[in-house]
Amino acid sequence: MQAPLDHKPWTIKYQPRTAKDVQGHDEALTNIKTFILNYKNQEKKAVLIHGSVGSGKTCSIYAIAKDLNYEIIEVNASDFRNADGINATVGNASRQLSLFARGKIILVDEVDGLSGTNDRGGVSALSSLIEKSYYPIICTAADAYDDKLKPLKKICSFIEFKTLPYTSVYKILKDICSKEQILFNEMDLKSLARKSAGDVRGAINDLQSLVQDKKILQTEAIDDLGDREKVESIFNALVKIFKASDASIANTALDYVAEDLDESVLWIDENLPKEYTNPADLAAAYNVLSKANVYKGRIRRREHWRFLVYQTTLMTAGIAAAKTEKNREFIKYSPTQRLLKIWRANMRYGLRKEIAAKIAVKTHTSKKETIQNTLPFVSIMMKKNKAMKSAFINEFELTDDEVGFLIG
Numbered sequence: 001m002q003a004p005l006d007h008k009p010w011t012i013k014y015q016p017r018t019a020k021d022v023q024g025h026d027e028a029l030t031n032i033k034t035f036i037l038n039y040k041n042q043e044k045k046a047v048l049i050h051g052s053v054g055s056g057k058t059c060s061i062y063a064i065a066k067d068l069n070y071e072i073i074e075v076n077a078s079d080f081r082n083a084d085g086i087n088a089t090v091g092n093a094s095r096q097l098s099l100f101a102r103g104k105i106i107l108v109d110e111v112d113g114l115s116g117t118n119d120r121g122g123v124s125a126l127s128s129l130i131e132k133s134y135y136p137i138i139c140t141a142a143d144a145y146d147d148k149l150k151p152l153k154k155i156c157s158f159i160e161f162k163t164l165p166y167t168s169v170y171k172i173l174k175d176i177c178s179k180e181q182i183l184f185n186e187m188d189l190k191s192l193a194r195k196s197a198g199d200v201r202g203a204i205n206d207l208q209s210l211v212q213d214k215k216i217l218q219t220e221a222i223d224d225l226g227d228r229e230k231v232e233s234i235f236n237a238l239v240k241i242f243k244a245s246d247a248s249i250a251n252t253a254l255d256y257v258a259e260d261l262d263e264s265v266l267w268i269d270e271n272l273p274k275e276y277t278n279p280a281d282l283a284a285a286y287n288v289l290s291k292a293n294v295y296k297g298r299i300r301r302r303e304h305w306r307f308l309v310y311q312t313t314l315m316t317a318g319i320a321a322a323k324t325e326k327n328r329e330f331i332k333y334s335p336t337q338r339l340l341k342i343w344r345a346n347m348r349y350g351l352r353k354e355i356a357a358k359i360a361v362k363t364h365t366s367k368k369e370t371i372q373n374t375l376p377f378v379s380i381m382m383k384k385n386k387a388m389k390s391a392f393i394n395e396f397e398l399t400d401d402e403v404g405f406l407i408g
């Protein structure tokens with residue numbers, strides 16, 4: 001009998017339980033611990049932990065808190081939109097010492113989200129929280145040198161998480177493989193670790209999606225990662241959009257994907273029902289997606305490019321904010337076959353129409369007539385005869401794409 005599939009993300013299943021489980025970062029962890037235990041005597045009342053994405057910033061703080069038996073009060077960047085929001089979340093907790101003297105840490109995760117909102121009030125609300133708090137405050141950021149975070153320099157000590165060498169990532173992956181009883185060869189696992197460039201979360205997610213239902217890491221699967229890279233980036237973007245509880249984090253999700261917006265819509269459309277299992281959330285999310293499509297239509301028809309920002313925001317932050325609860329299961333995303341096919345066919349169809357338009361003008365016929373009676377012959381002549389091909393290219397001013405369509 002096959003073992004049941006494991007739907008818990010391995011990044012959560014295997015997150016460090018204690019500081020000793022955290023790979024690398026020894027010096028940084030010691031500094032964080034010292035800060036927490038001595039923060040009253042420190043000149044700066046907060047630390048800002050910075051370092052590349054997925055390198056273990058958040059999980060390290062939780063591990064240390066557990067070791068010290070401290071409680072964590074987590075604050076989201078969105079709570080800083082206004083002073084009321086932040087006071088409601090930590091207000092009293094940050095000022096009153098608890099009777100049952102269990103230590104508390106205030107965690108402000110991903111403060112770079114503050115800068116993304118273009119909201120200076122956010123950083124100043126954070127600064128005043130730091131000044132008033134009775135408890136140690138730990139902030140995290142991927143990029144600590146963001147201009148908007150400058151005011152924090154005076155009041156926070158900066159602690160860097162250096163990018164992990166691939167050997168440390170390899171150790172983490174190897175440990176997971178042995179616990180999951182996965183067969184692998186060392187070279188393959190090392191190359192997976194190398195590809196991660198220090199992003200442990202990315203590496204673990206890769207591993208889980210490659211071996212999840214097979215219990216064996218196949219060399220070809222790793223080789224395919226070259227091809228998968230494109231999928232990988234849209235995959236990470238989808239995680240950001242679907243799992244983020246903070247809209248400002250989701251907002252930039254599509255900024256670095258290779259896919260264009262039309263293709264990204266299809267990915268979201270295909271995978272949305274797998275993530276949002278609450279029907280009301282699903283309906284709200286599709287409603288947002290349909291609004292994004294309305295903007296898309298207006299951009300196309302009226303060339304209103306300034307609407308592009310609305311389309312992107314709806315597709316990212318809008319979808320993220322449409323949910324009331326996030327799905328904590330690991331979801332394997334898949335590209336949409338049906339819609340992609342239609343979309344590709346439309347692209348080809350569009351190309352055909354454009355070529356026909358160019359030929360129709362010169363031959364004084366209709367586009368329809370050209371498509372039916374002329375194009376097939378133009379295509380054959382171009383394929384068979386080089387001189388004919390260049391003559392047509394010149395005469396009809398065909399682009400490379402159009403030539404590709406005709407002779408492909």
Ligand SMILES: Nc1ncnc2c1ncn2[C@@H]1O[C@H](COP(=O)(O)OP(=O)(O)OP(=O)(O)O)[C@@H](O)[C@H]1O
Nearest residue numbers: 011014015022023053054055056057058059200201
């Ligand atoms: N140094 C590490 N040692 C062991 N596991 C790690 C380490 N870094 C990351 N992980 C694994 O990756 C997961 C994600 O790490 P985490 O969320 O702490 O990264 P992060 O630096 O906070 O990322 P982000 O910049 O996106 O907030 C953890 O739950 C853990 O499973």
Ligand SMILES: [Mg+2]
Nearest residue numbers: 057058109140
């Ligand atoms: Mg984090």
